[in-house]
Amino acid sequence: MRSAELDRRKVVRSLLERRGALLVVAGLGSAAWDCTAAGDHPLTFPLWGAMGSACMMGLGLALAQPKRRVLVVTGDGEMLMGLGSLATVGVQRPANLAVVVLDNERYGETGMQKTHTAYGVDLGAIARACGFEARIVRKSAEIAAMRSGVYRGRGPLFYQVKVTPETLPLALPPRDGAYLKQRFREALLGGKSTA
Numbered sequence: 001m002r003s004a005e006l007d008r009r010k011v012v013r014s015l016l017e018r019r020g021a022l023l024v025v026a027g028l029g030s031a032a033w034d035c036t037a038a039g040d041h042p043l044t045f046p047l048w049g050a051m052g053s054a055c056m057m058g059l060g061l062a063l064a065q066p067k068r069r070v071l072v073v074t075g076d077g078e079m080l081m082g083l084g085s086l087a088t089v090g091v092q093r094p095a096n097l098a099v100v101v102l103d104n105e106r107y108g109e110t111g112m113q114k115t116h117t118a119y120g121v122d123l124g125a126i127a128r129a130c131g132f133e134a135r136i137v138r139k140s141a142e143i144a145a146m147r148s149g150v151y152r153g154r155g156p157l158f159y160q161v162k163v164t165p166e167t168l169p170l171a172l173p174p175r176d177g178a179y180l181k182q183r184f185r186e187a188l189l190g191g192k193s194t195a
């Protein structure tokens, strides 16, 4: 039987309100729509593709910007496609990186096919074995502790959030990848061309 589930839009909204200087990488599909539903923001980089690479994008940013907090918000399917990235993050150990996986146990974006987490693959245990501090989040009361980890905790942190498998209204970020990159770059670096 499925355990308690959270509303993914509420979870992401709670994580992104009063976000300050937080840098966000959003995995493709629903996770990116959730971030946009919480408010389109120049310091969010939504991936429109590149399934499996959200965590690696977050790692690159965290290493390049060690004074900034970096949050990767992605889906279980996206994370499953990039499992090797957890091992690489575990080797680099960026203290400023948190990964939040919105685990609906489905490939929601493509028709709700079950993912491996529906069959018991334990993403948190994989992350822990790679060197993350990993937590599972099932209740609203646990969101505040996750938020404080994201903004202040010692990374690398991994949160697997059990969310309801539901199809929600689309909230699409800008579609132009070059524009998104430039917008993010300018918001982060203030117009400078290099870090």
Ligand SMILES: Cc1ncc(C[n+]2csc(CCOP(=O)(O)OP(=O)(O)O)c2C)c(N)n1
Pocket: 027, 028, 029, 030, 031, 049, 050, 051, 074, 075, 076, 077, 078, 079, 102, 104, 106, 107, 108, 109, 110, 115
């Ligand atoms: C390499 C690749 N394979 C498949 C897809 C199609 N695709 C896009 S989103 C998605 C499902 C994502 O599932 P998940 O990350 O769990 O997000 P959810 O919608 O469930 O929140 C898939 C299979 C893709 N875009 N790229």
Ligand SMILES: [Mg+2]
Pocket: 075, 076, 077, 102, 103, 104, 105, 106, 107, 108, 115
């Ligand atoms: Mg999913």
